[in-house]
Amino acid sequence: MRRNLLALVTVGMLTMSGLAACTDDDGDGTKVPVRGGDGTGKVGVIMPDTTSSQRWGSDDPRLLKAAFDAAGVPVDIQNAQGDPANFQRIGDRMIAEGATVLITANLDPASGKYVLDKAKAAGVRTIDYDRLTLNAGANFYVSFDNVKVGELQGQGLVRCLSEQKRKAGEGPPRIAYLNGSLSDNNARLFMQGYNSVLQPKYDDGSYLKGPDQSVDKWDPKLGRSIFLEMYDQFKDQGIDGVLAANDGLGGAAISVLRERGLNGRVPVTGQDAETQGLQNVLAGDQCMTVYKPIKKEADAAARLAIAIFKGQQVKTTESVKDPESAAYVPAVLLEPIAIFKEDVGKVIKDGFVSKKAVCAGRFAALCEENGIK
Missing domain, CATH: 3.40.50.2300 (Response regulator)
Known part of the structure; x- marks a missing residue:
């Protein structure tokens, strides 16, 4: 490039x-x-x-x-x-x-x-x-630096895992992947980005690489089915982090984790700063998203x-x-811009999503806690 x-x-x-x-x-x-x-x-x-x-x-x-x-x-x-x-x-x-x-x-x-x-x-x-x-x-191409998007996702997952205090004897965290559709060249660029961050962690033994699948057409329903199989496959060893390539796939993983009482305990990434993705970030169920x-x-x-x-x-x-x-x-x-809980207000201030939508219902208190007024 x-x-x-x-x-x-x-x-x-x-x-x-x-x-x-x-x-x-x-x-x-x-x-x-x-x-x-x-x-x-x-x-x-x-x-x-x-x-x-x-x-x-x-x-x-x-x-x-x-x-x-x-x-x-x-x-x-x-x-x-x-x-x-x-x-x-x-x-x-x-x-x-x-x-x-x-x-x-x-x-x-x-x-x-x-x-x-x-x-x-x-x-x-x-x-x-x-x-x-x-x-x-x-003739022309207009986009975001999609390798950078993936790098931000990988760095975000590393940050969220580092903020957790793993108990002695738990061993390295195991990471599962919900990649985007392989028919989308952007999904390959995202992978290039986050693999550049996470592969060194696998190489030095800091992390364990878990199940890794791409989701055709970025379909959240398919993503949920895939992650459900992943979770069941590794229910004994555990999945400790999820690199989800966008907010839809992140939400799919979170729905499975929520059913098992693990939402907020297993860091999940995302992308697109969608309303639901931002709400998941505020709730602590999603560790970060990427705002484009x-x-x-x-x-x-x-x-x-x-x-x-x-x-x-x-x-x-x-x-x-x-x-x-x-x-x-x-x-x-x-x-692109990495968005953590403390950054959600920036996306709203930018006019990308409305405060009314993000801070609706039970999220009103979370918005106030994070300085979104």
Whole structure:
């Protein structure tokens, strides 16, 4: 990954100039005229599902629409609802209806590549949003530093385990893993990050590596079933920590632990700073989450799309390497933030979630205890 610190300091560190006569190479030397650039057409946005994270069904669509509406740029935002065939159909329709730029958060590699290939053939510029579509050659990629996300998760679990006072003779803590879907390149990057933190602990005997499974489509129900099997498999030895790749999977593990009276005693990680994840952190059932300021991500993607829509040449100050094609994709990468109990108020203050939602019911007292007023 080629990094430039300036791009992390200022989101959207972009240079822009005229784009009037641009063409794309389709890979065999044929020049394909680039559609748009004159302020006509529209921007198409395809979200993956509404189940793996609350962001896809509400947060990102709302923030992206606000950015495009403010710029007076027409936008069509759709959600594939977890169906790869529907993802492809939406892409086909948007291209047929004159989209000049497509922003896609891919559902899986095959359907994502299908849409990007069709877009490229039609001269439509593409922006991979949050997830890199492998071997598809998007024009741009906007996301967070996903290896860093994993590092924060690993470091968070280490911190939470270190704060526990294990009894003499208990031995090293055993860690279970609920990884994200292997069809999502981000899940591999998260693993790269947290393994870089935890593997040395296994190597020196400080920790024991327990069961390790990936959860297809980030499905919390499947995650619960997997963790239930893990717990039963290791009920004699015990599971002492859970590296859960997002809040949904963390919540799945917590539900199993709660049924056994172990919630709050076994540290569980997360990601996305969802309302329920933050409530679990406040309650002490989840040791931490990772906050990714999605507004910054949405604004950066919108700025790129708007510039392309208006016919401006756009360059970023960094790039990421596609592990399958080995090609570098121009990128804007943002910094994630670790959130522990004392940090929940920062997420609320940032406007990412509301105090009303997080501090509802029994969580009101917990919010007050942690300075959220």
